[in-house]
Amino acid sequence: MDSQERSAREQQAGELIGEFEDAGVxxxxxxxxxxSGITRVKTVPLAKLxxxxxxxxxxxxxxxxFRLDDMILSGTYAGSPVGxxxxxxxxxxxxxxxxxxxxxxxxxxxxxxxxxxxPQCSRLLAGRLVDNLAAVGLTARMxxxxxxxxxxxxxxxxxxxxxxxxxxxxxxxxxxDYSVDLLAALAAEGVRLDQFHPxxxxxxxxxxxxxxxxxDAADTFVLVRETIRAVSLRHGLRVSFSPKVxxxxxxxxxxxxxxxxxxxxxxxxxGDGEFGLSATAVSFSAGILDRLPALLxxxxxxxxxxxxxxxxxxxxxxxCWGLENRxxxxxxxxxxxxxxxxxxNLEVKCFDATANPYLVVAxxxxxxxxxxAENAALPAPVESDPASMSATARAAAGIAALxxxxxxxxxxxxxxxxxxxxxxxxxxxTIAELRRYEMELFxxxxxxxxxxxxxxxx
Numbered sequence: 151m152d153s154q155e156r157s158a159r160e161q162q163a164g165e166l167i168g169e170f171e172d173a174g175v176x177x178x179x180x181x182x183x184x185x186s187g188i189t190r191v192k193t194v195p196l197a198k199l200x201x202x203x204x205x206x207x208x209x210x211x212x213x214x215x216f217r218l219d220d221m222i223l224s225g226t227y228a229g230s231p232v233g234x235x236x237x238x239x240x241x242x243x244x245x246x247x248x249x250x251x252x253x254x255x256x257x258x259x260x261x262x263x264x265x266x267x268x269p270q271c272s273r274l275l276a277g278r279l280v281d282n283l284a285a286v287g288l289t290a291r292m293x294x295x296x297x298x299x300x301x302x303x304x305x306x307x308x309x310x311x312x313x314x315x316x317x318x319x320x321x322x323x324x325x326x327d328y329s330v331d332l333l334a335a336l337a338a339e340g341v342r343l344d345q346f347h348p349x350x351x352x353x354x355x356x357x358x359x360x361x362x363x364x365x366d367a368a369d370t371f372v373l374v375r376e377t378i379r380a381v382s383l384r385h386g387l388r389v390s391f392s393p394k395v396x397x398x399x400x401x402x403x404x405x406x407x408x409x410x411x412x413x414x415x416x417x418x419x420x421g422d423g424e425f426g427l428s429a430t431a432v433s434f435s436a437g438i439l440d441r442l443p444a445l446l447x448x449x450x451x452x453x454x455x456x457x458x459x460x461x462x463x464x465x466x467x468x469x470c471w472g473l474e475n476r477x478x479x480x481x482x483x484x485x486x487x488x489x490x491x492x493x494x495n496l497e498v499k500c501f502d503a504t505a506n507p508y509l510v511v512a513x514x515x516x517x518x519x520x521x522x523a524e525n526a527a528l529p530a531p532v533e534s535d536p537a538s539m540s541a542t543a544r545a546a547a548g549i550a551a552l553x554x555x556x557x558x559x560x561x562x563x564x565x566x567x568x569x570x571x572x573x574x575x576x577x578x579x580t581i582a583e584l585r586r587y588e589m590e591l592f593x594x595x596x597x598x599x600x601x602x603x604x605x606x607x608x
Contacts, residue, residue: 178194178195178244179247180237182257183507185584187503187506211270214228243256245373248334248339260273270577273508289410290363290364294510298375299351299392299395311353312324322348328387331384331385332381339373341377357378390402392608394604406501426490430522435496437521438518438521444565445517446500447556452504452604455556456554456556457601467479468551478532482496513573556585
């Protein structure tokens, strides 16, 4: 980062001070997501925002090594108390937080003291993968679905805040004022929503966000999650984004939708492949499918993730794909006839909200780009629940179960060269070491203990 860029950042922030003062903003929350999927923060008074934009805010690199219980890994490339990073807010994403009066928010990129990109900054990594995609003439639009469960009471037990049936209007009535305030807050923040509805699990709700550029999609995921949390607290409610809120429940996912574009053309439709996929879309999708076991180390990165990732629960527990098949890990969505140019997309169903969304973006793009380079092909689509097939039939169709434990996923991640090369040795090593550090935390724990310790962390 040179002096010219610093001056531009300072000027950009300074020009917004008056506007944000008029909006009642006093402090600015500067957030990044660590390798355990926890959103960490430093804040500055509004008047200090221009200086923060230009020179950053100090933060120890030790946070790369934080586990979900705030214990610190002593890792190969992370965990030392020595050193300092600078958190530089992206002023283009500066947002007044409608759920937290007096506050604004911006995501940060992390640089070292010399102005060089920090090798473990997941947001900068995601941006580099977007650039790599552009280098082959493509762009992507992505969106995260956000699922959460709403609880009443102050204790650590989960008590559903609504009792109506799954997907039922009763739940909307029970939480009507809360839902209105949440939708109003997100609208005030400029978040474009496609849907809001009750989900299957106890007290569970879901928001579908409109597609954006990949880094923006990850930013919006963070903003939506923190807005949900803030509005819930103002209503005396507590929320969990955990993949297993209750052991007997279905858990929360964080499905990722992706469409691939060449200029203004959605190449997920209008092609000669299965269901209208273009050759480019086929290879990109195959690259993701082939690497799903390794991608789980970033997309389903907690021990609790594997309590959710089980067959016949719409979690996508098998490495296969299909048209509108909610039991395949990759669900292809054509959209309605007449609107497919805008709506055709691929959904990755096996990820959850313990993930760092920037690592998810980077991993999915790296996998897809590898598929393009290999001219990879998709297997035949699956038209039923793979769990309903015999083991012999699944083997004949080339359908394999995804990893059933975090250890299996990490082992696959360590062997996957496309992800290792994209992430770099420092970040890839830290991710693997940190995942094993979490395994140590939960060694011998029951499913109930795993769910309880994870429930309120993300």
